[in-house]
Amino acid sequence: MYFLFEYLHLIFSGFLTTVEVTFFGIAMGLVLGTILAIGDIYGGKIVSTLIKLYVEFFRGSPLLVQLFIFYFSIPTLLDIQIDSFTVGLIVFGLNSAAYQKGYIKGAMASIYEDQMMAALSLGLSKFQAIIYVILPQAMRLVIPAWSNEFCSLAKSTAALLIIGERELTSAGKTIAGHTWRVFETYTFIALIYFVWISAVMKALDILYEKVKIPGLEVSL
Amino acid sequence: MAEIVLECRNLWKIYGKVVAVRDVSLGIKEGEIKVLFGPSGSGKSTLARCLAMLTKPTKGDVFLRGECLTRPGVDLNKARARIGFVFQHIWLFNHLTALGNVMLGLRRVLKMSKEEAEKRARRALREVRMEEWADHYPAQLSGGQQQRVGIARALAMDPEIIILDEPTSSLDPELTGEVIDILRELAKKGTTMLIISHEMLFNREVADEMIFFDEGRIVERGPPDHFFTMPKTDRARRFMERLIKQTARD
Numbered sequence: 001m002y003f004l005f006e007y008l009h010l011i012f013s014g015f016l017t018t019v020e021v022t023f024f025g026i027a028m029g030l031v032l033g034t035i036l037a038i039g040d041i042y043g044g045k046i047v048s049t050l051i052k053l054y055v056e057f058f059r060g061s062p063l064l065v066q067l068f069i070f071y072f073s074i075p076t077l078l079d080i081q082i083d084s085f086t087v088g089l090i091v092f093g094l095n096s097a098a099y100q101k102g103y104i105k106g107a108m109a110s111i112y113e114d115q116m117m118a119a120l121s122l123g124l125s126k127f128q129a130i131i132y133v134i135l136p137q138a139m140r141l142v143i144p145a146w147s148n149e150f151c152s153l154a155k156s157t158a159a160l161l162i163i164g165e166r167e168l169t170s171a172g173k174t175i176a177g178h179t180w181r182v183f184e185t186y187t188f189i190a191l192i193y194f195v196w197i198s199a200v201m202k203a204l205d206i207l208y209e210k211v212k213i214p215g216l217e218v219s220l
Numbered sequence: 221m222a223e224i225v226l227e228c229r230n231l232w233k234i235y236g237k238v239v240a241v242r243d244v245s246l247g248i249k250e251g252e253i254k255v256l257f258g259p260s261g262s263g264k265s266t267l268a269r270c271l272a273m274l275t276k277p278t279k280g281d282v283f284l285r286g287e288c289l290t291r292p293g294v295d296l297n298k299a300r301a302r303i304g305f306v307f308q309h310i311w312l313f314n315h316l317t318a319l320g321n322v323m324l325g326l327r328r329v330l331k332m333s334k335e336e337a338e339k340r341a342r343r344a345l346r347e348v349r350m351e352e353w354a355d356h357y358p359a360q361l362s363g364g365q366q367q368r369v370g371i372a373r374a375l376a377m378d379p380e381i382i383i384l385d386e387p388t389s390s391l392d393p394e395l396t397g398e399v400i401d402i403l404r405e406l407a408k409k410g411t412t413m414l415i416i417s418h419e420m421l422f423n424r425e426v427a428d429e430m431i432f433f434d435e436g437r438i439v440e441r442g443p444p445d446h447f448f449t450m451p452k453t454d455r456a457r458r459f460m461e462r463l464i465k466q467t468a469r470d
Contacts, residue, residue: 111314117274118311122325122377123301132328137315213315215359 004188007175014171015192021088021167022154028089029096029149036097037105038130041112051101058098063159066091071163084165088157096153103145107138140211147204154197168192222250223285225381225412226271226303231280233266233436240266242436243280248381248414253407255423255444256416258433259459264416265308267433268385271414272303285380301329304374304382309390310366312358318345318369319354322376330377344376345369348402364395371402381412388419420463424448432456 004011040051058066070087082090112134119129161170172189176182227247233240240263248254256264269275271282273289273296282289289299312321322344326337345351348368358366367387374382387403388396400422406413407426417423423430424444431441432451440447440456451457 114307114309114311115313117269118307118313119324120297121272121274121300121303121305121307122373123297123299123329124325125297128328132324133313133315137313140315213359214357 003179003181004175004184007171007178010166010171010174011168011189011192014166014168015196017085017088017160017166018154018157018168019196021085021092021157021160022150024089025092025096025153025157026146026150028093029098029100029153030146032093032097033100033104034135036101037108040101040105041108042126055098055101058095063091063095063156064162066095067159067163084160084163087163088160088165088167092153092157096149099149100142100146103142103149104138107141107145108134110141111137137213140208140213143204143208143211147201147208150200150204151197154200155193222252224249224283225285226414227283228267228271228277229281229283231267231270231282232278233263233270233275234278239436241270241277244436244438246271246431246438248412251410251412252428253411253413253415253426255427255430256414256433257418257423257430257459258439262434263436264433265385268305268383268414268416272305272383273300274305297329301325301377302380304377304379306367306370306374306382306384306387308386310358310363310370312366312369312373314358317355317357318350318361318372321358321369322373325373325377341372341376344372347375347405348372349398362395363391364398367391367395367399368402371399371406375406381414382406384413384415384417386416386418388417418463420448420467432459434459 036051036054040048043051067087070082070091071084075082115133115137116126116129119133120126124132157167158169160167161173164170166174168189172185176185179185224247227245229245231241231244231246244267246254246267256267258264266275270277273282277290280290284299284302287299288294289296312318313324316324319338319341322341323337326332326340327334330337332340342351342354345354348371350365350368350372353361353365353369358369361369367390371382371384371387384403388399391399396419400419403413403415403422404426415423415427427444429441430444430447432439432447432453432455434455440451440453447456447460451460
């Protein structure tokens with residue numbers, strides 16, 4: 001295993017890329033997914049149809065195809081260049097938003113009507129009701145689904161190796177190619193994924209317990 | 221003569237083929253307490269929600285101190301802030317403490333500072349004798365306590381009228397008393413109220429007028445004693461008999 005020390009910098013920079021893309025994707029997915037969920041509930045027919053098309057595209061096509069479209073097709077069409085890291089941020093953000101929209105909308109729908117009416121009765125606007133009453137409860141409900149989304153997204157970032165981005169899996173491939181120590185290399189890479197993903201999942205579990213509404217056991 | 225605070229004229233609410241409220245006209249004057257009662261599913265709640273503009277009437281008008289709320293372009297949020305509403309199923313905000321529930325409207329609608337809102341919210345909680353429970357979440361409170369917070373939440377906004385939609389019907393009999401006590405105190409203070417309630421002893425005690433509601437319309441109205449002695453319509457008489465029998469059993 002000691003030979004891996006020589007490549008630590010490579011592993012570390014790959015790991016950093018993986019973490020960056022994952023966190024950015026999750027964060028962008030959360031913000032955009034929330035906006036899409038609100039748009040889907042309130043936006044009327046046209047907006048809601050557009051949102052559905054968006055969601056179906058990202059859920060209904062392979063991630064690799066999405067990466068190719070943003071790495072090859074769109075730059076060719078617009079005659080621009082996008083580096084593979086930026087493509088990763090965009091695609092994982094847009095892709096995750098499509099999934100997170102579903103989770104957030106579901107959570108919002110489950111607490112929507114009575115809480116909304118109570119908020120309106122105080123004179124809050126619909127928008128205020130969403131911000132101060134609906135979302136704070138929906139976000140708590142969505143954490144378990146969110147933890148799944150994180151888990152799946154973190155591993156999907158390995159697909160970036162296809163468009164030449166040097167993330168964690170691609171670092172492993174490079175090392176394996178140099179050293180031919182395939183077994184140790186990939187075992188070590190897998191271990192890194194396992195450790196960091198487990199750590200974040202554990203952190204989300206703790207967060208879920210921490211923000212749980214006292215006395216109210218939210219179960220999905 | 222006292223001014224009419226909230227009024228509806230020829231109000232209709234139709235859901236698809238179901239007529240929930242048909243052609244109802246009703247006004248509540250300053251300091252007046254009106255009690256609405258009648259069988260479940262008769263459209264009482266729908267009428268109450270239309271009056272508070274929480275549900276849009278299909279036809280007819282609602283006036284708050286003479287200002288028409290059913291015209292387009294009216295700021296309904298502002299109007300709703302002036303009308304207190306207490307729900308049958310309470311509907312506290314689950315993620316906020318009792319204090320947080322009462323403070324939300326003060327902060328976000330009346331735009332009070334945090335200190336000011338907290339002071340007023342605590343005062344409202346004291347009025348319903350829930351001050352000690354200020355830091356508890358709804359799920360940690362009993363039904364009766366929750367409903368008292370619900371009343372405090374409406375009260376704190378200093379509304380011109382409070383509409384209470386069967387405030388005790390989702391509570392166990394032993395919890396009903398504590399809520400009724402609070403309502404009795406509000407009545408003594410001269411709070412303008414429209415109450416949907418089948419607590420007949422309470423109704424008789426506080427109501428200026430009682431309205432028997434059935435199949436989406438006002439069947440009969442009059443002072444409480446009228447219903448306890450000689451309701452005119454058959455339907456009201458039968459309903460009263462049943463209620464009185466039930467009360468006697470309780």
